[in-house]
Amino acid sequence: MELRFELKQLHLKETFSIAYGNYDKRDALLIKLSHQNCEGYGECVSIDYYQIDLQSFVLKLKEIQSRIEAQKIIHPEEFFKFLLSFNLHPFLLSALDCAYWDLFGKLENKSFIELNQMPSENLVQSSITISVGDIDNQIQKIEKSSWNKFKVKCKGLDKNNVKRLLQLNRNIALDSNASFTDEDCIWIQENVEVQQFSYLEQPRPIHQYKILKKEGFANWMADEDCQNIDSLDELIPYYNSVNIKLMKCGGLTPALDMIKRAKELNYKIMIGCMTESSVGISAGCILAELVNYADLDGANLISNDYATGNFVENGKIILSQKPGLGIKLK
Incomplete structure (x- = not known):
């Protein structure tokens, strides 16, 4: 399994205003897990309220990349238990969990719902x-x-x-x-x-x-x-x-x-x-x-x-x- 990740920027169609403040864009981290010509995708975004630092997520991914890539293809519930051993922030954990569900389903040729x-x-x-x-x-x-x-x-x-x-x-x-x-x-x-x-x-x-x-x-x-x-x-x-x-x-x-x-x-x-x-x-x-x-x-x-x-x-x-x-x- 191969792990790749990329920082992206999401641009709002118009300024978005909530009680916490105004914003025109959001930084995002795209995660790609691939195996046997199939690719699964997950994402997390930077939210000020949750004090999300995507650069720290990138450093964490680099730290654990070799261990994730060495992992055999297993059921997503078992893969999630494996991810828990890294003590990841929930936002980053979510991106990896979703990417793996996407990959696993594509490998099995079944949707998440199936x-x-x-x-x-x-x-x-x-x-x-x-x-x-x-x-x-x-x-x-x-x-x-x-x-x-x-x-x-x-x-x-x-x-x-x-x-x-x-x-x-x-x-x-x-x-x-x-x-x-x-x-x-x-x-x-x-x-x-x-x-x-x-x-x-x-x-x-x-x-x-x-x-x-x-x-x-x-x-x-x-x-x-x-x-x-x-x-x-x-x-x-x-x-x-x-x-x-x-x-x-x-x-x-x-x-x-x-x-x-x-x-x-x-x-x-x-x-x-x-x-x-x-x-x-x-x-x-x-x-x-x-x-x-x-x-x-x-x-x-x-x-x-x-x-x-x-x-x-x-x-x-x-x-x-x-x-x-x-x-x-x-």
């Missing part, structure tokens, strides 16, 4: 993200869009803006990226009208969720508070829903376990994404049958997508049906 005997007939629709901005501009984007589901970013709570969004009578979620105060959260979860929002994501900074009451009117969804399977039990009294992202939890292999456990605990589940190319989005799309919500618009927001595979068109998730994760570089 390998895991998963259903794929009733995929949820994805939302598209409306970044922080003037409420009139946000509403205009929603009304002009051909998508059916929207995640509206906000910085702090403006009650008038909330009312205006609710008046649209559209499928809208609200994501404050931890910018709500305790008082904001109390007002929201005691306001019956907020039931119209499909969910309200990560209202408070990480670990500051004890003001939340899942019995209230808000469908609170944990994002940054829900990093991996160990988070789930602790969050039960506070959150109704969880956002599972492959990079946060370490890839497809742990995501399957996390989805299973979240269902056992009666959470509603979203498969989410960062700003990613079709390499990362293809991996997320194949889990869309297993969850209640999807937010997989990352590749739709960039202007220089360097791959093809599973994709999202006006919210509809379309699977390539090809072996592995169906990823191919342009």
Whole structure:
């Protein structure tokens, strides 16, 4: 098996604004695992909030490259156990895990869905993200869009803006990226009208969720508070829903376990994404049958997508049906 990796840069179609800041591009690390003329791809991106240093990932890959290349082709679940011995950051672990699933499926000439005997007939629709901005501009984007589901970013709570969004009578979620105060959260979860929002994501900074009451009117969804399977039990009294992202939890292999456990605990589940190319989005799309919500618009927001595979068109998730994760570089 051969391991190659390359730093890339993803350019946003327009400036993307969230409560944490504004950005026009994202740095990405593309990983390629190859064997017998088959190539598997994985990806992770640099996110300021998570203090990701892709250069340190490159150094780590160089350090472990010979051991990975010496590894025989085994089942992806066994390969994941092998990867755990390197104590990798979850973002890097995810890129390697996804690349190996893609490679393994191509070698076996079976898709990820076939390998895991998963259903794929009733995929949820994805939302598209409306970044922080003037409420009139946000509403205009929603009304002009051909998508059916929207995640509206906000910085702090403006009650008038909330009312205006609710008046649209559209499928809208609200994501404050931890910018709500305790008082904001109390007002929201005691306001019956907020039931119209499909969910309200990560209202408070990480670990500051004890003001939340899942019995209230808000469908609170944990994002940054829900990093991996160990988070789930602790969050039960506070959150109704969880956002599972492959990079946060370490890839497809742990995501399957996390989805299973979240269902056992009666959470509603979203498969989410960062700003990613079709390499990362293809991996997320194949889990869309297993969850209640999807937010997989990352590749739709960039202007220089360097791959093809599973994709999202006006919210509809379309699977390539090809072996592995169906990823191919342009």
